[in-house]
Amino acid sequence: QPVELEAYSLAPSEAEFWLKTSNPSKFAAEHGDSLLEYLKRVLLQAAPITSPADVAWFLASYARDAKARLEHHSDLPALANIRQALENALGIKFEREQGNKFFRSTLVQTLFYGLFSAWVLWHKENLNREDKEDKFNWKSAAHHLHVPMLAILFEQIAAPSKLKSLGLVEVLNWTGAALNRVRREEFFRQFDEGQAVQYFYEPFLQAFDPDLRKELGVWYTPPEIVRYMVARVDRVLREELNIEDGLANPDVYILDPCCGTGAYLVEVLRYITDTLQENGAGALAMALVKKAAIERIFGFEILTAPFVVAHLQLGLFLQSLGVPLIEDSERVGIYLTNALTGWQPPDEESKQKIQQLQLSFPELNKEREAADEVKRGKPILVILGNPPYNAFAGTSPAEEAGLVEVYKQGLISDWGIKKFNLDELYVRFFRLAERCISENTGKGVVCYISNFSYLGDPSFVVMRQRFLQEFDRLWFDCLNGDSRETGKLTPEGNPDPSVFSTQYNKEGIRVGTTIGLMVRKEVRNKNVDVYFRHFWGVAKREQLLDSLNNQDFDAFYQVSNPETSNRYSFRPSDVSSHYLAWPKLTDLSCQDSSLIIPLQG
Numbered sequence: 131q132p133v134e135l136e137a138y139s140l141a142p143s144e145a146e147f148w149l150k151t152s153n154p155s156k157f158a159a160e161h162g163d164s165l166l167e168y169l170k171r172v173l174l175q176a177a178p179i180t181s182p183a184d185v186a187w188f189l190a191s192y193a194r195d196a197k198a199r200l201e202h203h204s205d206l207p208a209l210a211n212i213r214q215a216l217e218n219a220l221g222i223k224f225e226r227e228q229g230n231k232f233f234r235s236t237l238v239q240t241l242f243y244g245l246f247s248a249w250v251l252w253h254k255e256n257l258n259r260e261d262k263e264d265k266f267n268w269k270s271a272a273h274h275l276h277v278p279m280l281a282i283l284f285e286q287i288a289a290p291s292k293l294k295s296l297g298l299v300e301v302l303n304w305t306g307a308a309l310n311r312v313r314r315e316e317f318f319r320q321f322d323e324g325q326a327v328q329y330f331y332e333p334f335l336q337a338f339d340p341d342l343r344k345e346l347g348v349w350y351t352p353p354e355i356v357r358y359m360v361a362r363v364d365r366v367l368r369e370e371l372n373i374e375d376g377l378a379n380p381d382v383y384i385l386d387p388c389c390g391t392g393a394y395l396v397e398v399l400r401y402i403t404d405t406l407q408e409n410g411a412g413a414l415a416m417a418l419v420k421k422a423a424i425e426r427i428f429g430f431e432i433l434t435a436p437f438v439v440a441h442l443q444l445g446l447f448l449q450s451l452g453v454p455l456i457e458d459s460e461r462v463g464i465y466l467t468n469a470l471t472g473w474q475p476p477d478e479e480s481k482q483k484i485q486q487l488q489l490s491f492p493e494l495n496k497e498r499e500a501a502d503e504v505k506r507g508k509p510i511l512v513i514l515g516n517p518p519y520n521a522f523a524g525t526s527p528a529e530e531a532g533l534v535e536v537y538k539q540g541l542i543s544d545w546g547i548k549k550f551n552l553d554e555l556y557v558r559f560f561r562l563a564e565r566c567i568s569e570n571t572g573k574g575v576v577c578y579i580s581n582f583s584y585l586g587d588p589s590f591v592v593m594r595q596r597f598l599q600e601f602d603r604l605w606f607d608c609l610n611g612d613s614r615e616t617g618k619l620t621p622e623g624n625p626d627p628s629v630f631s632t633q634y635n636k637e638g639i640r641v642g643t644t645i646g647l648m649v650r651k652e653v654r655n656k657n658v659d660v661y662f663r664h665f666w667g668v669a670k671r672e673q674l675l676d677s678l679n680n681q682d683f684d685a686f687y688q689v690s691n692p693e694t695s696n697r698y699s700f701r702p703s704d705v706s707s708h709y710l711a712w713p714k715l716t717d718l719s720c721q722d723s724s725l726i727i728p729l730q731g
Contacts, residue, residue: 135307186337192301197234243439245305266310322446356393358675358677359645364377364401370651378405399427419448430468469562470533470559472502473505556578579609585662597648604646606646608663608665630643645674
């Protein structure tokens with residue numbers, strides 16, 4: 131008996147098909163990519179699926195199909211309540227077409243990565259059952275999702291009435307069939323090793339929605355970078371703040387405000403595990419690691435796909451230690467929230483939205499309350515991560531946009547800088563970290579890898595002033611790799627790729643990057659120390675890790691001298707004081723032009 135697996139419609143009728151082909155370019159634009167993906171899926175129907183990369187591709191392919199169907203439902207009346215609930219829960223507003231796009235993307239990510247998460251958890255639970263199930267049923271996926279907020283969100287989106295009206299039932303049937311073709315033993319052997327999770331973040335977004343990925347500036351952080359940054363933070367906690375055991379100290383609260391798939395949080399837990407075992411904690415060590423994952427290590431994420439995978443990754447890590455989370459009663463401290471809002475008590479308008487959210491979606495409100503408790507109630511001592519690089523139009527509330535106003539004060543009046551751009555998203559995350567450490571906790575560590583523009587560009591002079599006022603010691607590992615300033619070449623003319631360049635994405639990020647590490651002490655230093663060093667070439671990730679072996683770490687840096695004359699640049703300068711005494715071209719141009727003597731060539 132023949133079974134229809136997947137179908138693709140070029141037109142509802144033969145007559146309309148021939149009518150559409152009269153405009154080949156329009157017809158190709160409408161169907162080209164989706165038809166090619168359909169044909170690829172069809173040709174792979176009989177092929178076994180074993181690798182995480184292939185599973186991620188199938189998920190992204192079906193998700194693209196689902197997103198295309200949602201785009202034909204611009205008003206989405208069946209999901210109006212969910213839209214409003216997400217706006218209230220995330221502290222954002224889906225405005226104009228960009229906001230609609232973000233909302234549709236959020237729905238599809240929730241649906242498909244909720245499904246993926248449920249499949250992973252179903253497999254893990256199925257291993258221990260005597261009456262093992264041979265097939266995964268996507269319609270019961272919500273039963274396997276142990277994060278209440280995610281379960282209720284998935285249930286609302288996957289309700290039969292909504293799926294039918296949106297035309298998504300058959301796409302989910304195809305997705306479920308693909309997951310049931312996966313050779314799970316081979317897949318989970320690779321997935322459980324940890325590195326495979328990268329395929330479910332950057333490559334998924336690239337295949338699913340490349341425009342959104344570009345607009346959000348999403349990049350999977352290479353593991354060497356993660357390990358280096360976590361190790362440096364641990365060392366600074368011990369050496370600068372005199373905190374015994376560093377990250378393993380139970381009084382150290384850690385936040386990754388843009389946690390993605392949780393790479394930094396897993397590495398922090400791994401570091402804590404190693405420290406506890408070295409200290410002879412024995413069997414108690416694993417319980418302490420679990421306690422840390424639940425009570426003092428936090429991650430915020432606004433995209434549902436990486437949020438789901440972060441929960442999976444931390445859950446699998448704890449499971450590998452023999453201390454799994456207990457179903458429905460424990461969860462790691464990762465929250466779906468807008469990290470840039472909710473740090474201040476709500477105003478009257480926000481209170482009304484919260485009350486409405488409590489009535490309609492109590493699970494989402496509980497998620498919001500838990501995230502707000504971290505923002506307003508936890509003494510965060512460490513903030514680290516890889517913040518997004520770009521601002522995404524259509525979702526930015528006034529509270530979030532106002533974060534960087536303090537970095538604009540005096541740019542025109544004091545510095546004469548009339549053209550500046552401080553709206554890139556990473557700048558807001560720096561302000562968030564600076565405010566949290568200086569105003570809330572009073573001491574602590576900030577460690578970000580980000581665009582390196584703030585190191586010396588004139589637009590960031592006030593931002594640099596703030597850092598010098600609020601922190602005592604600052605280290606900058608400039609990783610270069612900028613396509614505009616150096617053409618991705620070293621000073622010797624050799625290749626200087628982005629530190630984010632991977633086998634999957636060889637170009638990496640176009641802008642230059644830097645790791646900035648700043649510490650504020652409880653008893654402030656009279657003088658601020660600023661250290662800077664360059665990394666060039668193809669081996670800088672390995673060189674970063676090798677540098678951790680240096681006993682006298684500061685000796686391998688140049689000392690910077692930020693001051694008014696160099697706009698407080700963090701980059702060391704070899705310019706002599708005599709040179710700085712000469713008038714600038716900008717000063718000369720303000721004078722009568724008759725005083726300027728032309729040079730004869």
